[in-house]
Amino acid sequence: MNGHLLSETFVELTDTMVADFDVIDFLHVLTSRSVELLDVSAAGLLLADPRGELRVVAASSEAARLLELFQLQSDQGPCLDCFRSGQPVATADLGADERWPRFAAAAGQAGFRAVQALPMRLRDQVIGALNLFRATAGAFDAEAVHVGQALADVATISLLHDRSMRRSDTLNEQLQAALNSRVVIEQAKGKLAERLGIDVSQAFTILRTQARNHNQRLSDLARAFVDGTQAVTGPAGMPRTSRPGTKQPLPVPPRPAP
Amino acid sequence: MALGSPVLAWFRGRLAAPAVRVRDARRLGRVWGLVAEHAAARGGRVSAADACAAVVPGVRVTGAWLSAARDGQAGHLMQVTDEVSRQLAELQLTLGEGPLFDASASGGLALASDLAGLETGSRWPAFAPAACRAGAAAVFAFPLAVGAIRAGVLGLYRDRPGPLSDSQLGDALVFADTATMLLLDAQDGAGAGTGPGEGPGGQPAGLASYRAEIDQATGMLTEQLGVSITDAFVRLRAYAYVNDLQLAEVARDIVARRLRLFPDPDLSPDGGT
Numbered sequence: 001m002n003g004h005l006l007s008e009t010f011v012e013l014t015d016t017m018v019a020d021f022d023v024i025d026f027l028h029v030l031t032s033r034s035v036e037l038l039d040v041s042a043a044g045l046l047l048a049d050p051r052g053e054l055r056v057v058a059a060s061s062e063a064a065r066l067l068e069l070f071q072l073q074s075d076q077g078p079c080l081d082c083f084r085s086g087q088p089v090a091t092a093d094l095g096a097d098e099r100w101p102r103f104a105a106a107a108g109q110a111g112f113r114a115v116q117a118l119p120m121r122l123r124d125q126v127i128g129a130l131n132l133f134r135a136t137a138g139a140f141d142a143e144a145v146h147v148g149q150a151l152a153d154v155a156t157i158s159l160l161h162d163r164s165m166r167r168s169d170t171l172n173e174q175l176q177a178a179l180n181s182r183v184v185i186e187q188a189k190g191k192l193a194e195r196l197g198i199d200v201s202q203a204f205t206i207l208r209t210q211a212r213n214h215n216q217r218l219s220d221l222a223r224a225f226v227d228g229t230q231a232v233t234g235p236a237g238m239p240r241t242s243r244p245g246t247k248q249p250l251p252v253p254p255r256p257a258p
Numbered sequence: 259m260a261l262g263s264p265v266l267a268w269f270r271g272r273l274a275a276p277a278v279r280v281r282d283a284r285r286l287g288r289v290w291g292l293v294a295e296h297a298a299a300r301g302g303r304v305s306a307a308d309a310c311a312a313v314v315p316g317v318r319v320t321g322a323w324l325s326a327a328r329d330g331q332a333g334h335l336m337q338v339t340d341e342v343s344r345q346l347a348e349l350q351l352t353l354g355e356g357p358l359f360d361a362s363a364s365g366g367l368a369l370a371s372d373l374a375g376l377e378t379g380s381r382w383p384a385f386a387p388a389a390c391r392a393g394a395a396a397v398f399a400f401p402l403a404v405g406a407i408r409a410g411v412l413g414l415y416r417d418r419p420g421p422l423s424d425s426q427l428g429d430a431l432v433f434a435d436t437a438t439m440l441l442l443d444a445q446d447g448a449g450a451g452t453g454p455g456e457g458p459g460g461q462p463a464g465l466a467s468y469r470a471e472i473d474q475a476t477g478m479l480t481e482q483l484g485v486s487i488t489d490a491f492v493r494l495r496a497y498a499y500v501n502d503l504q505l506a507e508v509a510r511d512i513v514a515r516r517l518r519l520f521p522d523p524d525l526s527p528d529g530g531t
Binding site: 049050051052056064067068071169172173174176177180181183184185186187188189190191192193194195200222223226227228 | 421435469480513
């Protein structure tokens with residue numbers, strides 16, 4: 001564990017918790033830093049939708065296969081078990097674990113061997129979980145688990161940042177806002193991917209870069225772009241694809257590895 | 259519950275192309291059952307107004323109202339279940355503030371379980387006391403939204419303060435999703451809502467869990483078809499419905515660029531699947 005990196009991460013995280021706080025971008029930073037700090041291959045954050053399922057709101061990589069793998073745990077997997085029990089759930093070797101056959105098969109195919117899920121707990125309520133994937137088998141380091149849990153706790157607090165924590169209504173408002181922001185971002189990713197002929201994870205990077213450069217919330221930019229009130233420009237030299245209605249097939253972009 | 263078979267068939271037909279994102283089939287079944295019962299009782303086709311009326315007993319609130327919007331334009335009041343609901347809806351228009359404004363602006367919920375409380379008072383200084391005078395003690399507003407798609411807002415009120423329970427909140431969200439779907443279908447004659455009949459045969463209930471591809475595909479279709487996000491979603495669902503496909507499958511093919519849709523209202527398959 002790199003103590004310097006850890007304190008820098010918390011400075012970076014608290015820096016973003018200012019006015020105009022962008023919860024999706026914050027959670028994206030948090031999952032990215034989790035990967036570096038905890039020496040894991042991928043991290044994802046799932047929140048419980050009051051309708052009754054876990055949904056991915058942020059991940060260290062926007063690779064479609066990785067997002068799917070996190071989302072799969074709405075059916076079965078360590079994240080779901082962690083969410084239900086409110087306790088950390090880990091597996092040191094998915095290949096030898098029989099608890100989640102569908103999840104283990106999909107995770108194995110994506111190249112992951114060990115998984116750790118840490119609860120996001122607020123008082124007596126579990127609102128989601130932080131999910132860590134590692135490519136090599138083996139138990140997770142105890143210290144890393146502690147830091148991971150601290151990051152999960154920070155993620156929980158961030159959801160309540162905008163308003164007072166005393167109101168019982170606040171949490172549900174914030175959860176729904178985060179989940180809906182994520183939907184807007186997916187819509188914007190699709191629109192930009194189609195416009196520039198790129199894949200959706202590249203589109204996410206472009207959206208996020210522009211939002212950061214213009215000091216704008218990612219979800220606000222995504223909404224304005226989808227509504228057609230704000231342009232998003234790709235890096236110079238980005239090829240433009242066929243306009244709507246033309247019949248040239250588009251090249252299928254390579255799927256980035258998770 | 260006794261459901262007329264045309265009504266049941268109507269709902270079955272929608273399972274393949276749900277706007278409703280829920281895994282809990284029992285919850286969805288219960289909510290849709292209540293909505294359908296309401297439509298059957300008045301002898302009409304199922305509409306968003308039925309979702310508004312059915313939510314009142316469904317989540318044990320005193321009253322509800324529903325206003326429809328299209329592409330960000332100001333909504334019109336479609337349904338009120340009682341006089342207090344009408345006053346609450348009108349108050350917000352007059353005062354220019356309130357939970358419905360917040361819900362439609364943010365696309366998130368606006369929940370005020372105690373209108374007389376200090377925080378609610380500072381959030382809506384004009385609306386909160388006026389709503390109390392009108393007879394409401396708690397107001398809950400649900401945006402009828404899917405990301406940037408906004409179909410309207412569903413408002414609920416109670417004459418006693420107190421939050422919705424977790425399960426009432428979950429049910430209310432499913433009522434709101436159902437109203438969203440019904441409003442979107444009603445907006446487009448070519449949409450998935452053009453008439454009851456047998457749903458796609460042999461479809462397992464398409465209660466697939468949330469899929470990012472559906473949102474991504476909707477975004478891609480705005481470019482392919484040159485339409486708004488709302489119309490893109492209507493076209494996506496109509497395509498799945500007409501071609502007897504799961505919405506998630508169609509979305510996946512669009513995102514993988516195995517399928518393109520074209521601006522003409524051509525709902526036949528135009529690419530591989």
